[in-house]
Amino acid sequence: MNREKKTSESEAEKREVNRALYSVCTLVKGLVTGSGIGVLVGLVCGIFGRLLIEANAFRVENRWIVWLLPLAGLVIVFLYKFFRNTHDTGTNMVISSIHSSTDIPLKMAPLIFVSTILTHLCGGSAGREGAAIQLGGSISNAVGKVFKLNDNDQRIIIMSGISAGFAALFGTPMAAAIFALEVISIGIMHYSALVSCVTAAMMARFVAQRFGVEPEFFPVAEVPAMDPAVFLKIVFFAALAGGVSILFCIILHSTEHLYKKHIKNQYVRIFLSGCLILLLTGLLGTDEYLGSGRMLIEEIFHTQKTGYFTFLIKMIFTALTLGAGYKGGEIIPSFCIGAAFGCMAATVFGLPVSLVTACGMVGLFCGVTNCPITSLLISFELFGFDGMPYYLVTVAVSYMLSGYYGLYRAQKIMYSKTETNFVNKAAH
Secondary structure, three states: OHHHHHHHHHHHHHHHHHHHHHHHHHHHHHHHHHHHHHHHHHHHHHHHHHHHHHHHHHHHHOHHHHHHHHHHHHHHHHHHHHOOOOOOOOHHHHHHHHHHOOOOOOOHHHHHHHHHHHHHHOOOOOOOHHHHHHHHHHHHHHHHHHOOOOHHHHHHHHHHHHHHHHHHHHOOHHHHHHHHHHOOEEOOOOHHHHHHHHHHHHHHHHHHHOOOOOOOOOOOOOOOOOOHHHHHHHHHHHHHHHHHHHHHHHHHHHHHHHHHHHOOOHHHHHHHHHHHHHHHHHHHOOOOOOOOOHHHHHHHHHHOOOOOOHHHHHHHHHHHHHHHOOOOOOHHHHHHHHHHHHHHHHHHHOOOHHHHHHHHHHHHHHHHHOOHHHHHHHHHHHHOOOOHHHHHHHHHHHHHHOOOOOOOOOOEEEEOOOOOOEEEEEOO
16 A cells, blocks of 8 residues: 555656646747747837838828828729738738637738838828737748647747737737737637747837837826725716727728628729728818827827817728728727727816826727726836726726627627626627
């Protein structure tokens, strides 16, 4: 009996040693993989980010360039048709690749690179994080195929690429690392990719800064003490922000559906949309709705005022741009919409404008991405920690009340937002 007991204890010790060695090897693999992907994607996204900065600066200094928006649309459609990538679903394809091992063509990278720069140069209302996710996903997928990784490691390397692209262009490595884990399947996070995603995000941020792509930061001037009355005000505001996020998703997806249903020809569709955007710009007498919306966010924080319908107009411009086939992303426009809505609502709720503007940004981001942890982290990186209780309440309420709507239709909502039930629904 003693001999058998000693043998059993010896085998248990060996298993523990093997587990420890396996964990160490996995850690090293995650660090090496994340570093490699972070440097590679950071290099590409650093160049991409630098060119976007120059393109936006050129547009601001040369307003006439926006008149070329319809022609830029024709060039974008031609490029996608020429390289036989007309069925590219963008970020949805990257998310699907993790769900079902869908292949991401490497040609996605140069196509989204050039098309997004053209869209920004000529004033399309689009962001850049969608492009970053596609760049990171396609590059990392190609690296995984070169090294013939198995399905599990291939998924991890793609998630690392997503984190790297997001961190490189937006400068929020904490949020970027968690975003890739959280956005795929809401309610289930792939923690096996955590080390690789964190490493990739940090390395990509270091590399992108070498190209002058600096982190975003918006100062929140005043943060009052939280009391029951203020708490209820923020809850009510967050509920409204969740409703606005639903409205944005509906307008965005409905516009795309109507375009495809009534204007079959992609060239005609994108050309007419470019003309419509220019017409609306002329009727409004301002070009502040062109571009990603970053400058409009800065203006809102600086002046602490905006129009009553600014958030709605920005929604329409973004839907017309992305729904017709212009390229970019939805995240910075969603931040802009949230900032405008928060600024407008601040006076109604009697709260500091910059604080409610910040809450509006994270509330909209959470509602359209269904990523509460990422939203909380991004609020810390964009606004600092002083307003943490306000951001936490906003994120929690917006997440619950935004339903199963989202920017990315390939996103799976695995667990109910209101019950502890497995639902496995696609965002809509």
